[in-house]
Amino acid sequence: MIAVTSAHIAVWLIAAAATAAVIVRPFRWPEAVWAVGGAAVLVAATLLPVSAAWTAVGKGLDVYLFLTGMMLLSEIAREEGLFDRVAAMAVNRARGSPQRLFTLVYAVGVMVTAFLSNDATAVVLTPAVYAAARHARVKPLPYLFVCAFIANAASFVLPISNPANIVLYGGRTPPLAPWLAAFALPSLAAIVTTYVALRWTQRPALEAECARDVALPPMPTGAWAALAGIIVTGLVLLIVSALDIPLGLPTCIMGVLTAAVVWIRRRSGLLRTLKGVSWQVLPLVGGLFVLVEALDRTGVVAALGANLRGGAGQAAAWVAGGAIALASNLMNNLPAGLIASSAVAQAHPPQKVVDALLIGVDLGPNLSVSGSLATILWLTAIRREGEHVGFRRFLKVGAVVAPPALALALAARLLLPS
DSSP: OOOOOHHHHHHHHHHHHHHHHHHHOGGGOOHHHHHHHHHHHHHHTTSSOHHHHHHHHHHTHHHHHHHHHHHHHHHHHHHTTHHHHHHHHHHHHHTTOHHHHHHHHHHHHHHHHHHHOHHHIIIIIHHHHHHHHHHHTSOSHHHHHHHHHHHHHTTTSSGGGOHHHHHHTTTOOOOHHHHHHHHHHHHHHHHHHHHHHHHHHTGGGGSSOOOOSOOOOOOOHHHHHHHHHHHHHHHHHHHHHHTTOOSHHHHHHHHHHHHHHHHHHHTOOHHHHHHHSOTTHHHHHHHHHHHHHHHHHTTHHHHHHHHHHTOOHHHHHHHHHHHHHHHHHHHOHHHHHHHHHHHHHHHOOOHHHHHHHHHHHHHGGGGSTTSSHHHHHHHHHHHHTTOOOOHHHHHHHHHHHHHHHHHHHHHHHHTSOO
């Protein structure tokens, strides 16, 4: 039982207000402004010591490094024309069928998410899909929605498919074989259900024919270097994950090396590339870590841990998965996952409860546009292309797609042996 004080209430109100502002984006200011602003208010009001705030920021180091590497890879690939080339190939393979193009984009999204992470799908795949829609002369939004939804739906195929997986398990994810035994069937259920529901919501936009036989843009040396960097990064992530090594530094190194090769080859472009990266994502993540630290100090995590400790069986797992899915949409799945990870470390609940929490953290955010970091990265990517999706528009699609996928994925996991 938490002994509620006025300081606790103040922390909860500030954290809630900052989270709401991240979702709504008043004055269309970037999400990072509100997350960092909330963190600054907590420190300025002496509700959180400066030392604790800096410690909380430091906890996100692996995430910052991971995002930096992915964003550099994406920007280099975009500048060198790799996305335009891939897009033209996809349009030609679709042979004038928007339905086939939709399915092709979805299949590629599954592969990118599984082997590079959901953040990579948001950062790397989204520009390529926009380019494909432009080449096909179709409305881009139905295909861009694929990037947003599959980034979460396929994010527990492998431990590396979502940084939140590593966060939830406290940096110690299960080995690959037990992971696949637990999550192969739930992942399949999530991927298939999301595809069916998402395609149903987008069916009116998939009626008209799209372009075919478009000319393939040239593939310069820099584009080949970017493609090689992305492929090698995927292989590196698989290896370091199997060795139980944090993903951030290897990803950052690969991003910097790939960018350096391209910069050296063309002898220019360093400042242009750095300017094109969406650096505001990093302070957004840092601000969220500080908000979670403040909530932790109010006893919220301890109370959640006590509830998890007292729960067992199928019912507890269902409640845990559903509750964390809802919380992820209310506060974003990164802070929700951090809170859940701390609660799990304190409570040591049954494995099925932990697995249900992971499915809720990964898949639940498909309900709202602010549910996951990947979706916020996706928003940033589509804004660069002139597309805008608000909270209500995303929720209209998410309300159809997310609930059945979450229910079937949880059912698939909870029906399996422990």
